[in-house]
Amino acid sequence: MSDFILVLDEGTTSTRAMLFDHAGKLHQVAQQEITQIYPEAGWVEHDAAEIWDKTLQCARKVVAKAGGAAAIACIGITNQRETVVAWDKQTGEPLCKAIVWQDRRTAEFCDDLREAGHESELQTKTGLLLDPYFSGTKMRWILDNVPEVKAAADAGTLAFGTIESWLVFKLSGGAQHISDASNACRTLLMPLDGQDFDADLCALMGVPVSALPSVVDSAGLLAQTTPDLFGRPIPITGLAGDQQSATIGQACLNPGETKATYGTGAFVLTNKGHDIPRSDNRLLGTVLMQLGGKRTYALEGSVFVAGSLVQWLRDSLGVLDSAADTEALARSIEDTGGVTIVPALAGLGAPHWRAEARGVVTGLSFASGKAELARAALEAMAHQTHDLAQAFAADGAAWESLKIDGGMSANNWMAQDIADILDLPVERPEMVETTALGTAMLAAVGAGMASNLQEAADAMRGELTRFEPKMKDAIRSERLARWKKALAAA
Numbered sequence: 001m002s003d004f005i006l007v008l009d010e011g012t013t014s015t016r017a018m019l020f021d022h023a024g025k026l027h028q029v030a031q032q033e034i035t036q037i038y039p040e041a042g043w044v045e046h047d048a049a050e051i052w053d054k055t056l057q058c059a060r061k062v063v064a065k066a067g068g069a070a071a072i073a074c075i076g077i078t079n080q081r082e083t084v085v086a087w088d089k090q091t092g093e094p095l096c097k098a099i100v101w102q103d104r105r106t107a108e109f110c111d112d113l114r115e116a117g118h119e120s121e122l123q124t125k126t127g128l129l130l131d132p133y134f135s136g137t138k139m140r141w142i143l144d145n146v147p148e149v150k151a152a153a154d155a156g157t158l159a160f161g162t163i164e165s166w167l168v169f170k171l172s173g174g175a176q177h178i179s180d181a182s183n184a185c186r187t188l189l190m191p192l193d194g195q196d197f198d199a200d201l202c203a204l205m206g207v208p209v210s211a212l213p214s215v216v217d218s219a220g221l222l223a224q225t226t227p228d229l230f231g232r233p234i235p236i237t238g239l240a241g242d243q244q245s246a247t248i249g250q251a252c253l254n255p256g257e258t259k260a261t262y263g264t265g266a267f268v269l270t271n272k273g274h275d276i277p278r279s280d281n282r283l284l285g286t287v288l289m290q291l292g293g294k295r296t297y298a299l300e301g302s303v304f305v306a307g308s309l310v311q312w313l314r315d316s317l318g319v320l321d322s323a324a325d326t327e328a329l330a331r332s333i334e335d336t337g338g339v340t341i342v343p344a345l346a347g348l349g350a351p352h353w354r355a356e357a358r359g360v361v362t363g364l365s366f367a368s369g370k371a372e373l374a375r376a377a378l379e380a381m382a383h384q385t386h387d388l389a390q391a392f393a394a395d396g397a398a399w400e401s402l403k404i405d406g407g408m409s410a411n412n413w414m415a416q417d418i419a420d421i422l423d424l425p426v427e428r429p430e431m432v433e434t435t436a437l438g439t440a441m442l443a444a445v446g447a448g449m450a451s452n453l454q455e456a457a458d459a460m461r462g463e464l465t466r467f468e469p470k471m472k473d474a475i476r477s478e479r480l481a482r483w484k485k486a487l488a489a490a
Helices: 048-066 107-115 119-126 135-145 147-155 163-171 199-205 242-249 307-315 325-331 370-394 412-422 434-446 453-460 473-489
Strands: 004-010 014-020 026-033 072-079 085-088 158-161 178-180 214-216 219-224 235-241 258-262 266-273 284-291 294-303 340-342 360-362 402-405 426-429 464-467
Touching: 004 048, 004 163, 004 434, 014 048, 014 434, 026 048, 048 163, 072 163, 072 242, 072 434, 085 147, 085 163, 107 119, 107 135, 119 199, 135 147, 135 199, 147 158, 158 163, 163 178, 163 219, 163 235, 178 219, 178 235, 219 434, 235 242, 235 434, 242 258, 242 266, 242 284, 242 294, 242 434, 258 370, 258 434, 266 284, 266 370, 294 370, 307 370, 325 370, 325 412, 340 370, 340 473, 360 473, 370 412, 370 473, 402 412, 412 426, 412 464, 412 473, 434 453
Parallel strands: 004 072, 072 235, 178 214, 258 402, 402 426
Antiparallel strands: 004 014, 014 026, 085 158, 219 235, 258 266, 266 294, 284 294, 340 360, 426 464
């Protein structure tokens, strides 16, 4: 058996190739940043050709370090969700820039659909709300505003897909146009209880069904690479959206188990088993995974701005030299001096869903400095998570503990603060990059290297660090009162 699982982790700000062994040990990483394109306020784009080129470069680099393609047993792909690529099936080239999940340009279209009374039907069918976040309205905008895309649709050569679909198409030399159910369910075009995209939903969005990928399992022999890319064909055996993959990587394999990933945004998922989740508190129902045609579902809360707030403080305001400085700055003061940040730089996600909301900083004084701003930015992570915890509890999915991961979770001060504000134990795995690990687990099952996900999790997960709550009730209450007041201003 070949030694390694190659995971392609295509995120919002970078693309990575990561090499795991059968025990979940990470051996190699190659990473390249992805250009962030902001044509107008509220618009966010990526260059799909750049994503493909840089993903391939990273993959080739780690394959070479592994000793060649013969050492690679299989490939798994995890990806930023909801980002839409439009390309020509014949040329294999993108027809416009990819519209990123953070993009808000379709807010007016969402309002029109909501005013026409479609949100209830869409939520019942898809588990989603009407928000620019999701892929279907992005596809409609592209069709309406990019003549080349409309021409390809008329000619029958248009392909729409999220990032994993785009990468599989390129890796397979155009042989496979597929999307796994965990990504397909994020489009507003696929019912949670249906096996494929829905003609009525596509008609509502004005998206041709013929341009969409086939919906497949999250694990199995899904495609294979062309021989010219790595020297021999390599099977692609695992696909999952990044947040579903992190949930699997955290071994939230039983109903009720919950994880929160703190990356560019923050995303909380609770495993709901085979029961389709229904929310009365503006949370999302989503497919966690599909194996053997059978779906496992999750209840999800999505926060749009987490690590990107720290990036904004560093890159746009110059408050920080590096993101890693936030922990030391937070520890250097007793409190924020009343400074509170509501990081609605791209609107507010769950459970508020206010696309028009904008970021707010309250409580500033001459005593406020970069330490107060850095600590307030970290506190905002706990405050947003607390809002989600209340919504999950109201939907009958109260958390008993929370498993955290993602780049920001390496910050010990933030991890403790989340435990304190939630008044719950917080667990962090030895390797916080569980998104890639979850996809490695899926790929291992899909390649027959493990008989099921529990076996893969037992083999591949490491030790946990546990943070117990220790904040006084009065301090917690004061913090949350300040947060609610600032939130109202946003």
